[in-house]
Amino acid sequence: MRTVKKPVTESAPIISISGLTKSFANTDYYVLENVNLSIQRGEFFILLGPSGCGKSTLLNIVSGFIEKSAGEMSVDEEEVHKPGRNRGVVFQQADAALFPWLTVKENVEFGLKMKKVPKNTREQASAHYINVVGLQGHEGKFPRELSGGMKQRVQLARVLANDPDILLMDEPFGALDAMTRRTMQTELVRIWKETNKTVIFVTHDIQEALLLGQKVGVMSVGPSSNIETIYDISLPYPRSFSDKEFSLLYHKVQSHFD
């Protein structure tokens, strides 16, 4: 456990952000000011902060949904301004993000269909990723027939089927009940390990952050927020709340918000 202002980079980072600033509609109100961050390939990175600190805004900028006002952001050493297949996004509200008129299988195949991938390749991919997220047997169901946790699994499979390098997740388990959330957290760690994706995961839940992340970037309270501290969490997976080091870390991170 060590505290670093800017992580030391061994190889070229997959995402690198420097001096990033975001103000809305040319006002003096800065949501984000001078954010610096670099994320290594395969890393599980958590953006942690209270509501309104701009962590979703930062994620939306990385997703390419909104434009930054100033600074630099590159993915794979290329400046990005638009959404792209290399960044898969898992939204908080599955109901808003999934297509209710498509079955689980069709939802998962959506990206491949847009890419005009042949049908049998598409079917192989969807079968594989439906398996990865543990939804086998539900392929023909519509989202409205699924529980909240299952819908998030569909979202995850849908994103994975496009084989992005990066998963961008905006409080994906925030709307789930505590028990389902716990299961999904365990599942996500398993899937992350299986697929070797880079993950940026936004949350305001310190426990969730410490359960999942290899690095936890704590954002300062907005406006003009940036990443205050980055914690390296070296605890082995699966992690447990009852672990002594876990609670030490918890209190340390908590102190940022007191």
Add this chain to the structure above:
Amino acid sequence: MGGVRNKVIDRKEAFQKSKQPTGFLKKLIHSGVVAWLLVFLIWSIASSVSDPQFLPSPLAVWKGAIDLSQDGSLSLYISVSFLRVISGWILGNLAAIPIGLLIGRISLLRALFDPVINFVRFIPPLAFITLFMLWFGIGEQSKIFLIMYATFFIVTINTITGVQALEEDKLRSARSMGASEWQIMLHVIIPGSLPYIFTGARLAMGSSFMAIIGAEMVAANEGIGYMIWNSRLYFKTDWIFVGLVILGLMGFTMDRVFNLFGKAALKRYNVVVK
């Protein structure tokens, strides 16, 4: 163990409760038969104490219907009115849906046309009858244009609402999965706004009937509206009633068929709310 058994018994009881007498009565009420019997009863009583030229009895109306169908005029009028409504309605939808999709999608178009749409839509189709006759002649064209007009704004406005009601996350997720703008329109916006489009089309059916009857009363030699208007010349009140019943039946049937189509063909889009 005890808990499990209790649960089973509770379920059984609940099942039996739901099957108790209310079932049949409920079905009867929901089928509409009771309501119709009531209507016929009140109608019969009222007509028995009044002049048949003022309020003909159900039986007299039935006889009138037989009179009218003997020379085939009733079925001709029905098919003429129906064809006008259906062709104008389909053409109106074909014009309104793409325009609604574009206006809903492109905020510049919305800003441009919104004031106009909200002005013109308050002018009822009937107000246009004379103008449309002047512009498109007294033939079928003016009537079909009138139905198109009656359909257009309702469907356009519903389509715009449907497009705008779509969650931003759906568009964003499609975009991040590599969909082009055209693919987003085809695979996200159109299927996503179908419930609104469908409702708009259904509502437009009602206003189409209003418009066509008006048009046929003012300027036509055939059709149900013409029949109703003409019956007044012969004091054939029963024929007027035949016309009214036929209108109700036509609308009811069209709506039902359209709904069944929605339930069957567009099931996955959830266009019909039960």
